Amino acid sequence: MATGRTHRPATRSRGIPEATVARLPLYLRALTALSERSVPTVSSEELAAAAGVNSAKLRKDFSYLGSYGTRGVGYDVEYLVYQISRELGLTQDWPVVIVGIGNLGAALANYGGFASRGFRVAALIDADPAMAGKPVAGIGVQHTDELEHIIESNGVSIGVIATPAGAAQQVCDRLVAAGVTSILNFAPTVLTVPDGVDVRKVDLxxxxxxxxxxxxxxxxxxxxxxxxxxxxxxxxxxxxxxxxKGPDGDVPAVMPA
Amino acid sequence: MATGRTHRPATRSRGIPEATVARLPLYLRALTALSERSVPTVSSEELAAAAGVNSAKLRKDFSYLGSYGTRGVGYDVEYLVYQISRELGLTQDWPVVIVGIGNLGAALANYGGFASRGFRVAALIDADPAMAGKPVAGIGVQHTDELEHIIESNGVSIGVIATPAGAAQQVCDRLVAAGVTSILNFAPTVLTVPDGVDVRKVDLxxxxxxxxxxxxxxxxxxxxxxxxxxxxxxxxxxxxxxxxKGPDGDVPAVMPA
DNA sequence: ATGTCTTTGTGAACGCGTGCACAAAGATGG
DNA sequence: CCATCTTTGTGCACGCGTTCACAAAGACAT
Structure with a gap:
């Protein structure tokens, strides 16, 4: 569903199914909201309703993480927030680069949900020399030439591609060569990456x-x-x-096609 | 996966599995590219490679649509483009409204992939009175008060929500009440909708x-x-x-959280 | 017309994800 | 300490989706 490669052992690492991993952020969001309202505990039924899923599914999902609930009571909100955050790797800081600062790239750069989840925009990169130095979301845009340098010196392992479709594979190759191992692709193209690199696609x-x-x-x-x-x-x-030659090819693309 | 409601008979209408429907646009894009290069026919193997899927899966997907291939030869590109377009309902014009013209909403409005696939932006709507009349992507932004009127007079059945999370459910309710039956939600919230309304979520x-x-x-x-x-x-x-109260709640949100 | 060779279309097996339903666990009250 | 009541954790069955593997279909050459 995500990698452009053939197969993948999914997530049998510690036995957490991929489908469960995809729902954890959903639970985390609902739990965070409860936490802000100082709710101490929730039942699987309540939390499932808030997250929009079946309660049995939620319980089974949590069972993969361990037995964090208390029978007859429910789950401790704060504790669960911590456990899920840790499981998702959100207790550490993830520097991210965004390549392609068009309408979409700018929107992503301005997106507040980054920082609050452990993601930090390390750099904005664009191929247009005219963009260089121009501040977007308080960060100066840097030229593509700097790409490798930025990634290596910041230890970036996650890259976001928001370029036109025609440039995506090339950018992807450079990102991977420089050390990026996870890519979020907004360009309307099938990216080919080596094994070990994860690609997720968002396509409007x-x-x-x-x-x-x-x-x-x-x-x-x-x-x-x-x-x-x-x-x-x-x-x-x-x-x-x-x-x-519709407006879909690659030239002015500003979003997934 | 998409609906905020409990169950759904998926897509047993004519027996086309939901997973197949989700891949049709992928095939269509690959086929369109071939069409532009004037390639007359493709084998399932070639097309599968271009779309990044297994060739057996592709053949099975196509088999749900009918027997459009020729054994020993492959598929006729133009004919297949037409069949898939028709199956997806892209041979007709779909007026779409975008609600919430922040950074993301503007990026969506500027997105060229709309028109080339049969989608037409009928209106841009925002709650901020200061935005009213301001042209974005060549279209004047209209105030939320106009929402019902716009939807009814244009026969809009697809709505895109790009508002902050806090406003999403309210906007959703109004869209549905006015006649919208398909919603693409970019706000980081679980939307509750009546049966018969489809919701798909995009969450960065x-x-x-x-x-x-x-x-x-x-x-x-x-x-x-x-x-x-x-x-x-x-x-x-x-x-x-x-x-x-992180920057994630709802106030300045500009993208999925 | 016949044979060969390519490629489709699909039957069947397998694995994952989902949801039911219930036993086990523990809290709570008397 | 015991009874009751709530809620978790999970065994089990079912259905969907994926993949393999191959027979049938047709193109193409002779």
């Missing part, structure tokens, strides 16, 4: 297309098996197929 | 936390089962746990 266009599929299905059901066009005009299909 | 912070988990695991493996701190200094765990 794909999410919208999935929504469109379900939307079409809904419209089709209530309007007969024919699937009538909902409100808006139906576009010529050929326009989608051909249309050559 | 969660992705980073998952990467941190794997990163920590890698570091721990090569430095003994103790798990030495990689380069950066280890933060006090308490700072993560307590820290009350």
């Amino acid at each position: 266009s794909i999410e919208l297309q999935i929504l469109a599929f379900h939307e079409q299905r809904k419209a089709g059901e209530e309007a007969g098996p024919d699937g009538g066009a909902p409100v808006a005009a139906t576009r010529a299909a050929a326009a989608v197929a051909g249309e050559g | 912070s969660i992705e980073l936390q998952i990467l941190a988990f794997h990163e920590q695991r890698k570091a721990g493996e090569e430095a003994g089962p103790d798990g030495g701190a990689p380069v950066a200094a280890t933060r006090a765990a308490a700072a993560v746990a307590g820290e009350g």
Whole structure:
């Protein structure tokens, strides 16, 4: 789901399933909110509701971390926050570089959720010389030439790619060569990386297309098996197929495609 | 995975598995690239490599759509582009509203991948009166008061929420009440919606936390089962746990948390 | 027309994730 | 100290998704 490579032993390291790992941040957020409201304990039922999951699933997830609950009472909020944070590796500082400071890169740089979770923006990097030195979110943008130097001197192991699709693989290769082993990719491309490097992809266009599929299905059901066009005009299909050189290729891309 | 509700019959409508639907956009992108290079046909092996998936999986995915391939030859690129586009509902125009025009909302508005996939930004909406009328990506921002009117008069069925977490549920409720049945949520909150409404979530912070988990695991493996701190200094765990009122709550939020 | 060779489409096995349902654990009150 | 009541932790079954492996289908050459 994440790596661009063939297989992966997932997360059998200490037996924590990948699906569980993906939910831990969700639990952590709900727990943090409870912690701020000084709630001492929660039941699996309450916490599950807050996180939007099944309570049995939540209990099973926590069982992979250990027996942190008390039967008849529930879970100690503070303790659980600590345990999950530790498990996720959030008790340490993770320097991060963002490459590609367009609209999206700037939005990411300004994002407040970084610092509060142990992530620190070590540098903003862009290929455009005109951007160099320009402050974004209080940090001066540096040129791509500095990439290797920045990564090595800051011990950066996590990189965020927010470049146009055409530049992504090249940037990725340089990041990996310089020592980055985890990449969050916003560019609409399949990245190829060596074994041992994790890639996670965020793709807005794909999410919208999935929504469109379900939307079409809904419209089709209530309007007969024919699937009538909902409100808006139906576009010529050929326009989608051909249309050559759409604004999607790589040039001004500012977000996943 | 997407809905904030309990269960869902997934996509048993015509038997197309949800996992397959999620991959169709991936295939479509690869196929579009081939189409632009005027490649007439592709084998499942080639296309699978381009999309970064297993070829058997790809063939099985396509088999849910029908038998569009020719044995001994492969798939006709143009024809497949059309079939997938149609299946995803991309042969029609989908008006979309973006609510919350902060850094992220603006980045989304500027995103070129919208139009090229059949999505059209019908309106940008923000609660800040100072934003009203201000042009972003060539479109004037409108005030939240107009929300219901815009949705109804444009027949909008897909909404994008890019507001701070605190406002998300409220915006969501209004969108749904006005007729929106698919929501793409960038706010770091669990949205509660009625049955029949699809919600997909994009959460940057969660992705980073998952990467941190794997990163920590890698570091721990090569430095003994103790798990030495990689380069950066280890933060006090308490700072993560307590820290009350971090920049994550809802006020200046500009991205998923 | 026949044979060979390529590639699809799919039956079957496997593994992961989910959710039910319940026994064990422990808190709490008398 | 015992009874009761709440909530955890988990064994089990089920269903979805993935992958293998191969028969069927068709292109292409002779």
